[in-house]
């Protein structure tokens with residue numbers, strides 16, 4: 001995931017529950033922060049570095065991932081989503097595609 005003023009790309013991630021997920025984040029411009037609501041995940045994203053963390057979501061659900069480091073005039077609108085789906089549903093979604101879409 002890339003953070004840039006003032007969005008994250010991609011805007012939404014679909015991941016399977018009960019599976020170790022590795023997040024890798026980088027910034028295109030300035031320092032951003034990112035947390036995942038309902039979890040203890042919280043990190044800084046700095047230009048020139050790749051921030052990495054691993055976690056497992058224990059159940060399906062939707063989480064917001066807002067930028068929590070003031071990064072400029074559009075900071076308040078900078079957020080993304082992670083959609084956690086049942087592992088079997090994820091396998092069906094990716095059966096014929098390389099990645100799942102949040103549009104399902």
Ligand SMILES: [Cu+2]
Pocket residue numbers: 032033067068069070071072075076078
């Ligand atoms: Cu920000």
